[in-house]
Amino acid sequence: KQEVTQIPAALSVPEGENLVLNCSFTDSAIYNLQWFRQDPGKGLTSLLLIQSSQREQTSGRLNASLDKSSGRSTLYIAASQPGDSATYLCAVTVWGGSQGNLIFGKGTKLSVKP
């Protein structure tokens, strides 16, 4: 059974710092991996999608990497800002019936201090 783990559970950094969030999964048979942002009491905003054949994806200050064989992904955030404060969720797509569905980690709660 696929399990997704995110470490650390919480992270507090000063503004301007570069940081890395970690995600690991137990079964390398994934189709893709998505990183999401969740603000308190709100929905999920998709940040990046990495296909299983890709090694990394970039969007602005965000860079996500994927090492499928070792079951790991990282989300790198450059020059962090207070507005980046949120919970970041990692999810892998597994095959279910006739379409994929997502298995989520519990998230890393990021706090960026001004």
Added chain:
Amino acid sequence: EPEVTQTPSHQVTQMGQEVILRCVPISNHLYFYWYRQILGQKVEFLVSFYNNEISEKSEIFDDQFSVERPDGSNFTLKIRSTKLEDSAMYFCASSDVRINEQYFGPGTRLTVT
């Protein structure tokens, strides 16, 4: 930019009542999903839906739950005889192909009293 919408944003109901949560997926998407998140816990998959049929359902999605696409735009989750433990945030998502980025709605917070 197209987005997934959900109504209501917050629903309070008494134990034993039936609730219907509504979602309007992105218009050209064909694959639909419901997930839930109990406070402080992981987002959990409930059910996936394509071509007017359930593709897969999780262990959570028992006979208490049902989904429907009553018309060309809405996608609903019905919970019969609600229990206290059904209190959670329910998210609808959609995607354009079988395995691709899923776009989530803002969620419906269900509180069962």
